Amino acid sequence: MPGAIYAEGLVKTFGDVRALDGVDLDVPEGTVLGLLGPNGAGKTTAVRCLTTLLTPDSGRAVVAGIDVLKHPNEVRRSIGLSGQFAAVDEYLTGRENLQMVGQLYQMPARQAKARAAELLDRFSLSDAADRPSKTYSGGMRRRLDLAAALVVSPPVMFMDEPTTGLDPRNRQALWEVIQELVSGGTTLLLTTQYLEEADHLAHDICVIDHGRVIARGTSDQLKAQTGGERVEVVVHDRDRIAAATRILAGFGKGETTVDQHTRKLTVPVTGGAKLLAEVIRELDARGIEIDDIGLRRPTLDDVFISLTGHVAEAEGTNGANGTGADPAAAPAAGGRPAADPAPPDASPAPDAGDRHRKETGR
Numbered sequence: 001m002p003g004a005i006y007a008e009g010l011v012k013t014f015g016d017v018r019a020l021d022g023v024d025l026d027v028p029e030g031t032v033l034g035l036l037g038p039n040g041a042g043k044t045t046a047v048r049c050l051t052t053l054l055t056p057d058s059g060r061a062v063v064a065g066i067d068v069l070k071h072p073n074e075v076r077r078s079i080g081l082s083g084q085f086a087a088v089d090e091y092l093t094g095r096e097n098l099q100m101v102g103q104l105y106q107m108p109a110r111q112a113k114a115r116a117a118e119l120l121d122r123f124s125l126s127d128a129a130d131r132p133s134k135t136y137s138g139g140m141r142r143r144l145d146l147a148a149a150l151v152v153s154p155p156v157m158f159m160d161e162p163t164t165g166l167d168p169r170n171r172q173a174l175w176e177v178i179q180e181l182v183s184g185g186t187t188l189l190l191t192t193q194y195l196e197e198a199d200h201l202a203h204d205i206c207v208i209d210h211g212r213v214i215a216r217g218t219s220d221q222l223k224a225q226t227g228g229e230r231v232e233v234v235v236h237d238r239d240r241i242a243a244a245t246r247i248l249a250g251f252g253k254g255e256t257t258v259d260q261h262t263r264k265l266t267v268p269v270t271g272g273a274k275l276l277a278e279v280i281r282e283l284d285a286r287g288i289e290i291d292d293i294g295l296r297r298p299t300l301d302d303v304f305i306s307l308t309g310h311v312a313e314a315e316g317t318n319g320a321n322g323t324g325a326d327p328a329a330a331p332a333a334g335g336r337p338a339a340d341p342a343p344p345d346a347s348p349a350p351d352a353g354d355r356h357r358k359e360t361g362r
């Protein structure tokens with residue numbers, strides 16, 4: 001029996017961009033699927049197809065047991081969606097927006113009021129609760145949008161990059177609310193660019209790139225495939241990089257990547273702190289001076305390097321993108337600026353098509 005969210009062979013093209021190129025998904029009821037991928041991978045397109053906002057060119061989707069293409073209106077009644085872009089009524093206050101959502105879903109007025117107050121508090125919006133939401137900053141609107149999606153708990157929920165632009169405290173609040181919903185039986189598909197987040201929240205992870213699923217599994221399976229942790233070394237002298245690379249190769253479980261510019265070497269390892277100590281001793285014994293060394297968990301980039309042999313390219317002109325935990329450790333994964341996402345009708349980056357053409361040799 002298919003899960004609460006099921007898709008088979010979803011294809012969606014925009015001109016010559018194949019945003020979705022045959023995506024299959026199956027999310028068992030009451031679980032969380034993390035759809036992980038860089039900017040431009042097709043995450044939003046997948047969410048929009050599954051939530052009836054876009055019609056796929058081909059393929060099949062069933063959500064909450066209802067055929068998405070045949071009965072879109074019924075699907076809409078069974079799902080909740082938090083978009084990547086804020087969708088609140090700007091003339092209403094934050095509180096009114098949330099109460100209105102509750103009432104739309106036939107919540108008794110008292111309960112809608114209580115739930116609104118609770119969410120305003122959890123997303124640090126209490127002080128601004130009674131101002132029209134058009135006076136909110138980008139980050140506040142983002143939080144209000146999330147809160148609006150969480151007023152009721154529909155059987156199936158979709159959240160598109162819910163934590164993009166959230167500060168750590170609000171991210172934590174969101175994670176808690178999500179966990180409550182899921183323990184109440186909600187099935188959730190959430191998209192993210194952060195492996196750490198998928199790791200934290202999702203039972204299963206699906207990695208997509210160029211509209212295709214390139215890996216799927218539990219976070220542990222994915223990490224095993226990705227080769228666990230990384231040792232990262234910044235070599236002091238540029239002319240010792242080659243020597244240091246040879247040493248790291250002896251400890252590594254995969255290829256060592258070298259960034260000549262920052263003199264940073266990265267290699268996947270197993271063995272944790274003990275191995276790190278051995279690496280340090282060996283570098284020291286060979287007289288290789290280091291500026292920095294550390295052990296870190298794999299990032300989305302590491303997943304991409306090990307799955308595809310290349311980093312996830314940024315689409316368009318987005319700035320560098322960190323992991324949140326250690327932005328310096330992550331090379332640009334392609335991300336949007338943290339705050340103030342583009343308006344919903346923003347046209348895609350002009351070079352969006354180029355990226356796909358460039359990559360067709362893969």
Ligand SMILES: Nc1ncnc2c1ncn2[C@@H]1O[C@H](COP(=O)(O)OP(=O)(O)O)[C@@H](O)[C@H]1O
Nearest residue numbers: 014017019038039040041042043044045348352
């Ligand atoms: N409405 C659209 N018109 C043209 N191209 C689009 C449109 N929406 C998305 N795309 C393109 O489809 C690809 C996937 O986009 P999207 O699903 O938004 O990726 P993600 O959410 O993973 O960042 C990108 O190349 C993007 O530029």
Ligand SMILES: [Mg+2]
Nearest residue numbers: 043044045084
């Ligand atoms: Mg998106």
